[in-house]
Amino acid sequence: MELLIMAAGMGSRFGGLKQIEPVGPNGEFIIDYSIYDAKRAGFDKVVFIIKEENYEVFKETIGKRVEPHMKVDYVFQKMEDIPEFVNIPETRVKPWGTAQAILEAKDKMSGPFLVINADDFYGRDAFFVARDFLESSAKDKYSTVGYKAKNTMTENGSVKRGVVKAKDGLLVSIDECILEYQDGKIMAESIETGKKYEVDKEDLVSMNMLTFDLSIFPFLEKRMVEFFKENENNLDKCEYLIPMELERTIESGKEARVLDTKAEWYGVTYREDLEYVKKSIKDLVDKNEYPNKLWEE
Numbered sequence: 274m275e276l277l278i279m280a281a282g283m284g285s286r287f288g289g290l291k292q293i294e295p296v297g298p299n300g301e302f303i304i305d306y307s308i309y310d311a312k313r314a315g316f317d318k319v320v321f322i323i324k325e326e327n328y329e330v331f332k333e334t335i336g337k338r339v340e341p342h343m344k345v346d347y348v349f350q351k352m353e354d355i356p357e358f359v360n361i362p363e364t365r366v367k368p369w370g371t372a373q374a375i376l377e378a379k380d381k382m383s384g385p386f387l388v389i390n391a392d393d394f395y396g397r398d399a400f401f402v403a404r405d406f407l408e409s410s411a412k413d414k415y416s417t418v419g420y421k422a423k424n425t426m427t428e429n430g431s432v433k434r435g436v437v438k439a440k441d442g443l444l445v446s447i448d449e450c451i452l453e454y455q456d457g458k459i460m461a462e463s464i465e466t467g468k469k470y471e472v473d474k475e476d477l478v479s480m481n482m483l484t485f486d487l488s489i490f491p492f493l494e495k496r497m498v499e500f501f502k503e504n505e506n507n508l509d510k511c512e513y514l515i516p517m518e519l520e521r522t523i524e525s526g527k528e529a530r531v532l533d534t535k536a537e538w539y540g541v542t543y544r545e546d547l548e549y550v551k552k553s554i555k556d557l558v559d560k561n562e563y564p565n566k567l568w569e570e
Contacts, residue, residue: 280391370512396536419477435479
């Protein structure tokens with residue numbers, strides 16, 4: 274089974290390349306723990322989506338550690354990998370979003386696969402849950418792992434989350450939002466519609482831990498043309514985001530699952546989040562959930 278890791282984000286709110294910020298007792302990154310958990314769940318290949326200019330630093334750090342244990346490949350998310358009719362504005366400084374990132378990997382994946390963010394600690398159980406679904410008899414291998422909203426927030430500012438609605442375990446809708454604590458409540462603002470509403474702390478959100486089969490790639494290719502036509506007057510800021518496209522696959526007749534996990538999520542959105550994540554991982558190491566030296570096991 275194959276793991277696709279989105280690691281091309283700029284880390285602007287964090288203030289640096291947060292994907293390679295040490296969090297473990299021996300300099301391990303969050304991404305190391307994700308790959309380690311994925312390997313234990315049976316994944317044997319990892320593909321990194323990165324910026325081309327970060328290739329050497331990724332290969333010499335994460336790649337070098339992982340290569341003895343799993344097949345490793347890389348793909349670059351490039352600004353120009355979009356329909357030819359699009360004129361990229363000079364003011365555009367970052368890639369086009371997570372849906373474009375996943376589409377960049379179309380020639381690297383050979384079957385159903387799992388997608389994750391590089392800077393989120395998803396917890397071991399989530400990888401086993403995703404593995405079980407990918408190995409199931411489900412016709413469509415589309416899903417998102419759901420986490421309770423209250424367990425994915427930070428006190429240090431706003432975060433981007435997909436607010437999930439489900440019925441009988443099936444995804445009904447997913448609304449990519451900016452979430453932030455306001456007077457003790459979790460308030461959401463939809464990126465697509467601008468609608469503002471309160472999110473119950475027990476409601477599920479998507480953290481971009483998603484599964485797909487190869488049919489997602491022609492769908493994303495077709496939709497990307499429509500996306501750029503829809504956003505021709507907003508090319509400096511628009512984002513082609515995978516949660517929105519996952520919802521559209523349902524509208525096109527696909528069936529997507531919302532997978533439950535007992536895993537705890539940790540993430541670094543802001544530099545102020547870093548110490549809490551380091552402490553949380555140290556606690557897991559102290560409980561023997563992970564070895565002290567991750568890749569020397």
